[in-house]
Amino acid sequence: MISRVLLALALSLTPPTAPGDVEKQPCPVAMPESTTCGFLVVPERRDSPDRKIRVGYAVHVSTAEDRKPDPVVYMSGGPASSSIQLTTFLSQMFPDRDVVAVEQRGSRYSKPRLGCPELAEAMLDRLRGSGDGTAAAAGECRRRLELQGVDLRGYTTREIAADVVALRQALGYPSWNLFGVSYSTRVMLDVAASDPVAVRSVVLDSFLPESVNWYDDAERNLGDTLARLGLKDRFDAAVARLNASPARVPTRDPLLSSAFTARLTGDDVATIMAEALHGADVIAVAPPLVGALASGRDEVLRPLADAVGDGLASHEFGLYEAVQCQDEVPFNTFTTKSRLFTVQTDKAVCDAWKLPKSAAVNATTQAPVLVVGGQFDPTTPARTSKPAAEALPNARFVEFAGTGHAVFLANPCGRRHIAAFVAAPTQSDSSPSSPTQSGPTQSGAARPAADCAPDKATVHPRLDPADLHITGAPYQISRSPWLAAPFALFALVSLVQLVAGALKGRAVTAFAGLAGTAFSGLVAQSVYGLVSQNETALGAGVPALVAAYTWVAAGSAALTLAALALRRRGPQCVATVVAAGFLVWWFAWFL
Structure with missing residues (x-):
């Protein structure tokens, strides 16, 4: 008896080191009430468990009266995308369930954080036209990480999946619903295979099957998406033009906080477009965007170039490349050199790092599975995700129109389908089949939202x-609002003219003000209507009607000049100068 007491006392004084221990920590981002955050302490390599790392997570406890016992556990894609910042969004999507957002090991809210700014800067240098320093940057990044004690061999899909299983055990949930998007669909399918008793349902958004050689398919995926949009020929023409004469595009380096001019070839633009078409907002504006490029209007490239820098700054490239170099790159042939610089970069990094090839998992599950995909997804198209879904024993595939990558982030209807499925994953689908839905109609079928x-x-x-007048001015104004000062001044002076002319009985002045005010209101209304539908469209231009309204502004300026001829006073002089200056700004810069 005494020996048992002493043993228990000794164990209670021993620091916790077992895989699956949790450490509560303040949340790194704003969270809804009833949310706690922490780290899961796990081995960096489970085959050599001495070194421990910390995997970030957040748990939001539902306060709904009908709270369900099995939560939704979510992980973002990438690899290396963060998850925790979506906790609020997910808690609104599943209000009657706890939501667990789990980071990937090595990501932003885990420790260590496997950032690799050297690689991000090398890709920006490429856009500067400074050559390809990928191999040198890869070597520098790896040496720095190894000095921190990081063993890149521990950052694989299999280890990430094991972290998810360990987190469930540590949090004490007997079962839960798995939710993965893009890369993390592989993770969640591995979790379902290795922890089957605890899996109630699985949602795979933008499914990336293990059997797909993504790098070998990348260019075809982009071409197929452009073809479905009816834009492939025009885009190919734009790429050929830019390869012959690259565009010079002003942009910013978010890592160095400095401006530079990117030199974008057609192949660079193809790479950027492959990423941009993930978003349903870009898909909707793709016809005028590609049309502008085909006709030589390179100003529409600026928002795309800025997005590249923002994307590079938000990724932990050490983690990304560690996973890709072990789990993806070795399974591709690379028989021809890709024109996409992201593919070239990943191949160069993996050649430099020489990490071991992972063993294939070939995971499957008997749990009900919902696979959702976007009609225009250039990364995980239905061509590959739908057959992989049909190969799962109890899965259903649903494709959403007008959508790209990560359906749940962009498509409210997609979110409703996912929530309905999680609510009743084994319920039969009583609605008629549609061309976008396939799979079993009994166990595992998703119940679509009714409307x-x-x-x-x-x-x-x-x-x-024809819907847009192509101009880069609105995007520049969105980045530097002071650039709209001439428009604001013209609108203000027009309003003063209208009021003063009406009060003083000066008809010409009043009509000049009325025309200018009407022009300003019509432009504002048109732009607001476009923004309400799709803010991204302002990156390509303004509604075509805005250009037609120019004649109203010209009429206002003519009436202002007539008022000056009738009465030469200081206010009329100011109004005339403002109107003339505005028209110069409008024609020479804005339009």
Whole structure:
């Protein structure tokens, strides 16, 4: 008896080191009430468990009266995308369930954080036209991480999946619902295979099957998406033009906080477009965007170039490349050199790092599975995700119109389908089959939301080239609002003219003010209507009607000049100078 007491006392004084221990920590971002955050302490390599790392997570406890016992556990894609910042969004999507957001080991809210700014800067240098320093940057990054004690061999899909299982055990949930998007669909399928008793359902958004050689498919995926949009020929023409004469595009380096001019070839633009078409907002504006590029209007490239820098700054490239170099790159052939610089970069990093090839998992599950995909997804298209879904024993595939990558982030109808499935993953689908839905109609079928049809519920209205007047000015104004000062001054002076002319009985002045005020209101209304539908469209231009309204502004300026001829006073002189200056700004810069 005494020996048992002494043993228990000794164990209670021993620091916790077992895999699956949790450490509560303040949340790194704003969270809804009833949310706690922490780290899961796990081995960096489970085959050599001495070194421990910390995996970030957040748990939001539902306060709903009908709270369900099995939570939703979510992980973002990438690899290396963060998850915790989506906790609020997910808690609104699943209000009657706890939500667990788990980071990938090595990501932003885990420790260590496997950032690799050297690689991000090397890719920006490429856009500067400074050559390809990827191999040198890869070597520098790896040496720095190894000095921190990081063993890159511990950062694989299999280890990440084991972290998810360990977190469930540590938090004490007997079962839960798995939710993965893009890369993490592989993780969650591995979790379902290795922890089957605890898995109630699985949601795979933008499914990336293990059997798919993503790098070998990358260019075809982009071409197929452009073809489905009816834009492939025009885009190929734009790529050929830019390869012959690269565009010079002002942008910023978010890592160095400095401006530079990017030199974008057609192949660079193809790489950027492959990422941009993830978003349903870009898909909707793709026709006028590609049309502008095909006609030589390179100003529309600026928002795309800025997005590249923002994306590079938000990724932990040490983790990304560690996973890719072990779990993806070795399974591709690379028989021809890709024109996409992201593919070239990953191949160069993996050649430099020489990490071991992972063993294939070939995971499957008997749990009910919902696979959702976007009609125009250039990364995980239905061509590969739908057959992989059909190969799972108890899965259903649903494709959503007008949508790209990560359906749940962009498409409200998609979110409703996912929530309905999690609520009743084994419920039969009583609605008629549609061309976008396939799979079993009994166990594992998703119950669609009653008033949203996946093949009709587009996210943004699609714009035709005739719908937009191409100009880069609105995007520049969005980044530097002071650039709109001439428009604001013209609107203010017009309003003063209208009021003063009406009060003093000066008809010409009043009509000049009325025309200027009407012009300002019509432009504001048109731009607001476009922004309400799709803010991204302002990156390509303004509604075509805005250009037509120019004649109203010209009429206001002519009447202002006439008022000056009738009465030469200081206010009329000021109004005339403002109107003339505005028209110069409008024609020479804005339009």
